[in-house]
Amino acid sequence: MGSAAWATWADAGPTAPAGPDPDTGPGSGSGSGSGSGEGDPPVPAVGRVWPVGVRPGVLRGWDPPATVYGPGHRGVDLGASPGTPVRSVAAGRVFFAGPVAGRGVVSVELTSTGDPPLRTTYEPVRASVKQGDEVAAGEVIGTVEATGSHCEGPCVHWGLLRGKTYLNPLLLLPPWLLNGPTRLLPVLGVPLP
Numbered sequence: 001m002g003s004a005a006w007a008t009w010a011d012a013g014p015t016a017p018a019g020p021d022p023d024t025g026p027g028s029g030s031g032s033g034s035g036s037g038e039g040d041p042p043v044p045a046v047g048r049v050w051p052v053g054v055r056p057g058v059l060r061g062w063d064p065p066a067t068v069y070g071p072g073h074r075g076v077d078l079g080a081s082p083g084t085p086v087r088s089v090a091a092g093r094v095f096f097a098g099p100v101a102g103r104g105v106v107s108v109e110l111t112s113t114g115d116p117p118l119r120t121t122y123e124p125v126r127a128s129v130k131q132g133d134e135v136a137a138g139e140v141i142g143t144v145e146a147t148g149s150h151c152e153g154p155c156v157h158w159g160l161l162r163g164k165t166y167l168n169p170l171l172l173l174p175p176w177l178l179n180g181p182t183r184l185l186p187v188l189g190v191p192l193p
Helices: 003-011 175-179
Strands: 058-060 076-079 085-087 092-100 103-110 118-123 125-127 140-144 155-162 165-167
Touching (some): 092 118
Antiparallel strands (some): 058 076, 076 155, 103 125, 118 155, 125 140, 155 165
């Protein structure tokens, strides 16, 4: 979705829904849309699952715009085939579920994340939830739609907002989810058990 469309969509209130690049890390990014200003509350790592899959490929990372309506990427694109279940990364209440500019969108207002609360968005998604539903972390909220993606291939655009400020959604994930499990390597000269 274009920059201006996202800004309009985010401003529309309850009738509308609401990363780091792997090379630059989860905290990268600056500008008016980054949520990295001194007065911004921190993003708590409340995520318990990836929106799709176990460790999906990040096709396009977080690239905040320099100005409110400037070019950038206000979320992350995760590789996912049509029909893939889409899960809420954390517990919350469905803020919006329906079409926006011809794309299925689900937005979830996350529980206990401040005032205003954080709101995640997922698109293109065929919703299996409706506005007002309470969802648990990891609960399926829909499936990836075959059309409507702005990626070259199939993907889910995952966004994060606090009020009207776009934030890096990967900040929601704790390190163990971002980096995968710790693996012990064999030590040379020590036999494996």
